[in-house]
Amino acid sequence: MQERLVDRHPEVPADQLVAQMVPPPMFDEVSFASYIPDPGEPSQAAAVGKAEEFAEQVAKIHHAANKKNLFGKKKQIDGAGLYLDGGFGVGKTHLLASIFHSAPAPKSFGTFGELTNLVGALGFNNAVDRLAANSVLCIDEFELDDPGDTMLVSRLLTELSARGVSIAATSNTLPGQLGEGRFAAQDFMREIKKLGAIFAAVRVDGPDYRHRDLPPAPEPTSPELLAERASATPGSTLDDFDALLKHLSTLHPSKFGALISGVSAVYIDGVHPVADQAVALRIVVLADRLYDASVPVTVSGAKLDQIFSQEMLDGGYRKKYLRAISRLLALSRFEAATA
Structure with missing residues (x-):
């Protein structure tokens, strides 16, 4: 008998949501070296260099943040931020997954939607506690679809960055333009600008491969x-x-x-x-x-x-x-x- 998706009723325990935050299988083996820049799009080669530099920075920050002083306390250090902006199919997720693979454990990778779903399943404080030990949080397809998401993600990333977690993200919209056309962005501009301040934006141009x-x-x-x-x-x-x-x-x-x-x-x-x-x-x-x-x-x-x-x-x-x-x-x- 032919199987149907409508007959499936999956259940995903909340405690598995963090563990499964890894790149999709098609990005299991990618690296900076396996990204082939388009010779006609110089921004692509430049983006590879910036992503590699960021990955090195992630490792240094994570090591420094976990180093204890004479009193046994960890050093307070903010995480770094990288934002890869570009059109569809220019290899942004490839670079994001390469950052993930290069970073020391623990680390997490997920889409923006998966991140908000995680917070909804675990609760805000529990999600922060579980992600705070990360060297990096990689967020693919960063989007702000409503005011609630704006406030939630702004607070989450601000708290994680303050705990030494570096943030890497991809999107098709620059940080200062997130939320445009979806809701009254001006009412939430303070939160949106706070998000933009976390990231150093890098443009990746080119046609959809x-x-x-x-x-x-x-x-x-x-x-x-x-x-x-x-x-x-x-x-x-x-x-x-x-x-x-x-x-x-x-x-x-x-x-x-x-x-x-x-x-x-x-x-x-x-x-x-x-x-x-x-x-x-x-x-x-x-x-x-x-x-x-x-x-x-x-x-x-x-x-x-x-x-x-x-x-x-x-x-x-x-x-x-x-x-x-x-x-x-x-x-x-x-x-x-x-x-």
């Missing part, structure tokens, strides 16, 4: 062929799009990774543009987890680059939706190439 010289989005598969492919692919799942969206609404986003754990390929029937923003944002999270796990995606119905309406793409979450499209297309092309 996932789509260089590639054809447009693959044509959707017919429902009959979709079911046939799913049946012939061990470990795959086949779901109706609307049923899957309804199921996602019953799960906390922190469980989306567990939802697709062990799945070899995802097949989705009846894809269509979504009109509800809450639904669209859940698709973004699912796309991120599928991409992290390198799970191929094949659909029937609408093309994956049509899943978000133009109105949504013109709104405050534009960069989230474009990132999700970029990643879903990469996964759909991967399936098409192996079919």
Whole structure:
């Protein structure tokens, strides 16, 4: 019988959330040396150098912060901060994972959403205590979607930095522009500026490597062929799009990774543009987890680059939706190439 994602109801104990904060499997073996800068984009080579320098700084700060004085007390020293800003697919996550691999343990790596989910699951003080021993906290896809997140992350990073934890982050928006178009940013400018003060910003320019010289989005598969492919692919799942969206609404986003754990390929029937923003944002999270796990995606119905309406793409979450499209297309092309 064909397995379905809607039949899965994963549970993730809170105490596992910190332990699983590591780079996605596709970044297990990356390093500064394996990043190949585009010769036509000098900012990329410069960013590699800055990231390497930061990694060395992390180690020095961590060593100094854990050194005790004559009275047995640790030295108070602030952590460093690095912010890699650039478009989609320029290798920012590669550099962030390289920083993580170079840093001394303990250390943590997660997306902005995973970090806020962690704080929600553990409670603020418990999360600070668990992360305070880190040499570095690496935050991928740094985003501020609402005032609550602004206040939460500002306070969290300020406290961690004061305890000697260095912070490295990637995003598509410079620190001073976080939150623009999503809420009344001027009301929270003090918090946003506090966040920006933590980081030294480094620009990484270039085209999205996932789509260089590639054809447009693959044509959707017919429902009959979709079911046939799913049946012939061990470990795959086949779901109706609307049923899957309804199921996602019953799960906390922190469980989306567990939802697709062990799945070899995802097949989705009846894809269509979504009109509800809450639904669209859940698709973004699912796309991120599928991409992290390198799970191929094949659909029937609408093309994956049509899943978000133009109105949504013109709104405050534009960069989230474009990132999700970029990643879903990469996964759909991967399936098409192996079919």
